[in-house]
Amino acid sequence: MTTQLRIGTRGSPLALAQAHETRDRLSAAHPHLAAPGAIEIVVIKTTGDQILDRTLAEAGGKGLFTKELEDALLGDRVDLAVHSMKDVPTWLPDGLEISTLLPREDPRDAFFSRSGKGLDELEPGSVVGTAGLRRQAQVLERRPDLKVVPLRGNVQTRLKKLDAGEVDATLLALAGLRRLGLTDRITAILEPETMLPAVAQGAIGIEIRSADERTRALLAPLHCAETAARVTAERALLAALDGSCRTPIAALARLEGDTLVFETKVLSADGRQVFTAHRTGKAADAAALGADAGAEIKAQLPPDFFTP
Template sequence: MTATTIGTLRLGTRASQLATTQSQAVADAITAASGVPVELVHISTEGDRSSVAIAQLGGTGVFVTAIRQALLEGTVDVAVHSYKDLPTLPEPGLTIAAVPPREDPRDALVARDGLTLGELPAGARVGTGAPRRVAQLRALGLGLEVVPIRGNVDTRMARVVPGDLDAVVLARAGLSRLGRLSAVTETLDPLQVLPAPAQGALAVECRGNDERTRQLLAALDDAATRACVVAERTTLAALEAGCSAPVAAYAEVAEGEDGPELFLRASVTALDGSDGVRGSITGPPPEAERLGRELAAELLDRGAAELMAASR
């Protein structure tokens, strides 16, 4: 397909630096694959306009509803989301046409004086906006004071030096996309802090009946990333937990004895860090959805629902 068969694509994105950086990378990939020019259209969302903590806004969908509405109305042709911001239920009329290869999904520590998590003294103030991170940091038993924070990446990092915090925990993927990896003092091992479902992945969405755009975007899809994200988000959905719940899930595809294997880990942690359940499962990547459901069922059998209820 060439630029002569389809005009300029309008790509809806949040206006933050991270969102526009992610969206521009997708726009460039579309143009490189097809020759079709892409124009970014900035859209303000409820999550951008409010200074209230995301969990208090209801969490699910606050960064994507306005963009999806523009897509359904035909104001834009394509939308790029941080996949972890999407509600787990599909949006009628829309389809996720591509899941590009994802960045490193792990969490990263940005601390004063080059310190690692284990080197922070008891009572150190660590900032994060995610209940999942709050719960897991408290569960480590390091005596840290976990402080809720909001704002973009640079605003959060500015609170460390010479700010009021000893460290902040952020998604490594965002720091990578913004060229801020030099600020990272430790990339957190998933054994310590398990990432959020779909962290580091992007969802490229279009209208379900827009066949030309769907075909155009298909070239950006990465099968392994899609399988991992499907497994992680199916776990989240089966737990009936929103994106602000203290739920973590992380899948990887690796070569096994009989071909590619998907290894999925997930956890639910009490917000005060006092208790938690964690499990894992392995199977073929095409069965990602089944693996996610089965792991969620195991976690529910072991008390996950009670932990999530207490965290609300």
């Protein structure tokens, strides 16, 4: 059978798991796509996958995980690209859009330590490895007596580095661990009060060419309106702050019926400066709520706060 749909993805185990979930949902929604060969998964190596010797902030930001996938979309080499939404830049290239959001996984962070101790119980001076400024800043906000060092690589690589004693502890997104079946090793799940998640953490977004109505129609049954409202609020915050992974920004929107409850926190890299905002409103006003919270925080920030 000839290929009817081409899914672009990074090649990490987690990225492939997300691409397979997308394929399986498409096949379930459209029986003609369930035939062998109807959907092709196209693995594309991104710049972010190749840079492992420094943090994403140092290497240039979130677009490192999406640019090559977007180039493939614009060049008609794939029909859709599957992303972890937390890796997607605030603004997309002309002609592309996120048309579909799958049901969001648990957005919380998971904590791992070799000693089996939680974040609050680690010995002073313990070394915590993490790839992101958001986690670094919140760890240091809570435990300024700890040392935080960069730790890059996919989930399995980071856990191997932990086992090898390169660090005493690390943090990973619970959503990815669940998708990979690796939750049995978790020391503790960190509640948002302890570690507020990254914007859109746990959400899978599907990017398409804006003019591709055929692919848009095929993906329509997969779209989750609840996830869309939550992610819309969180990404509106990023847009208001002009935020990237060079800035420790955390946010979480949740729905209680038709009410959206939104929390955000922006920190300095050392965790010493912390700015927060809270909003509650209608889910239909998600974008406005996120943008308004962003405006409140931006008004409090020192002029050079976002300067690398």
